[in-house]
Amino acid sequence: MAADARAALLAWYDAHKRDLPWRRTRDPYAIWVSEIMCQQTRVDTVIPYYHRFLERFPTAAELAAASEDEVLGLWSGLGYYRRARLLHRGVKEVVATYGGKVPAEREARLGLPGVGKYTAGAIGSIAFDAEEPIVDGNVARVLARRHRVATPLGAKETEKRLWELAGELVKGPRPGDLNQALMELGATVCTPKNPRCEGCPVQASCGAHAAGEVDALPVPKKRKKPKLVHAVAVVATVGTPAKVWLVRGERALFGGLWSVPMVETAAPQLSLLAGPASARGEGVRSDAHADPKDAPAGRDAAFAALANVGVKARVKEKAGYVEHVLSHRHLKIDVWRAVAARGRDGLAELRAATREEVGARGFGVSRLTKKILDAALG
Template identity: 55%
Template sequence: MTDAHADDEGAAWATDVRAALLAWYDLSARDLPWRRTRDPYAVWVSEVMLQQTRVDTVIPYYERFMARFPTPERLAAAPEDDVLGMWSGLGYYRRARMLHRGAREVVARYGGEVPREPEDRRALPGVGRYTAGAIGSIAFDRPEPLVDGNVARVLARLRAIDTPLGRGDTERALWADAAALVRGERPGALNQALMELGALVCTKTAPRCDRCPVASRCEALRLGRGGELPVPRARRPPRRVELVAVRLGRPGEVWLTRGEGALFGGLWGLPTVERGPGERPVDAAARALGDHGGVALDPAPCGTIEHALTHCRLRVTAFSASAASAASPPAGDRRARFVRLDALAEVGVSALTQKLLALTAARPGPTAAGEAPRRHGGSRTPAGER
């Protein structure tokens, strides 16, 4: 086959697939709140939220977030704690921080207008090739391709690509096909059609090939390989981490610390440490409390929970402790504070913290009959033990 013939076949493939996808999308697209606008900021927010998160989970978060921060200016002016509070429970909190930083840059450099040029968009914090393509095609009607998990699956099956996802040659082939498809009318609708097809029809397991508008162009279906493609990327087994957390309470309040490192990433949560080799959980709990004075630690754990993150599996043993009513954080420590239980929604707490608060709610301090509290820190006697 000559290069010219191959180019003609490729163009015909793209034309056929594009037409079929757009016709199907016009009839089958879900009515989602971010599809009712072409505001580039709204598209940006929705695409960041949708990364690694289900649509039905995102909808209420998106609506609340846009009501609170309807413009880049409003988001840029908000304290980080307010932003994380609105994101609380959605997970992957680095997304929220990058979006916040990006909004501040849009205000500072572009007068509050999301930039039209793709290279300017990709220079924003947290905006990669995919997000830039989504904003460019949907909001600005520019022929910019995108490839996410759903699109990669659709294209890998259409083309019967049998090299692993994530490999350089695989990624180049996927982006080339995505670029060929988006070079035509309605690029934003075309990109959304690809994503919608992957979400509703060309699913990871049990693809609904009988409902697929491009089945006649699918090489994987023709070869009987629809269920085995795409070839997944090689992944390392998740790391297992043993943690200990302590709920330190006083009437109506709970002590929160701002976490550091890759696991906690600046979120507010219960004092938490990783257990050392051979370390008793109760000793780790005392270490988690640090030098906080006027504290009685219950030596009996409240229980243990499992929590999955992208690259690790956490096993967390929870303890409870009570603080004297006059206890306060060390002077000048902005990484720790008491927070009212009815105000937790106003700060960014993770799903793990919510699980731990629920686990420890029945025993917020060492007051159960027959249990001797373990004194920790300073010499003050905790409230209720005088």
């Protein structure tokens, strides 16, 4: 049964696969980059980032030699920035330990920062033709439907079962293409909603299709509602032409990226939020959401945000409101304007930049920071 399914999947893949840039290479480094970028991000969004990244860092050695600033700058807008930092760390280790060559041994790959079972399997099967399974969201959906796995995704028993099924299926010729066929099938045919079962190469052996349960499987895992966080962000300008003070640092909630000074206001103790991450949804309003009587508290929070990072400034007025929904946090941010007298190295890295510099490709800020600047400066 597995042999018939393999043959059907590979024949379908040969006829219907999308022409994606990382499918034109067997370079394990390039495949590694593509797999990290494609995690939790749409393929059509990834393609231009992939091209730019490899144009700048065509080899592991060149990426390892780059600064984190430059790496995050090229990643800016792609989201989930921790992926970029872990990729950078992992590639540095490859250069230091393996002479710049991604190791063919699975256990060695699993020892690299940011490389788990899925990434190790993708690199191993595609670059080294190893019989290593992969299970991502697309593959999990295909396998759960085909084998009628009725336990929720994310449950230990479910994960164990799916990896076992993937391991059985990958054994045989062309393991890399087989893994990519499963991913392609989940992305284009066996989709979460409105799957095109009539175009599926393994429809005849699909348990969910036979039982009329395609729409019921896989059973989704329970998701926690994002935590609501209220915050105040301050856009402090200095000089002519105006520059905006930006901060980042290890104390930053999202780290690595430049952001305006920000503090939580819902927490018992004000804490630094510098450097936002990518979002599932976001919006900006030019009106402030707080009642006018709350202005003194907001002004105090704005002063605290500036003091936390060593910027001395005069807080002027509330400029707007930004809402940003992350995977784990729902941020509601009042945006304040300030005029800075000076800045100094404080509790986080600090720099002043013009709007043009912030908007330039390669400058490490997220869409949220740009939204905050738009709310304050127009």
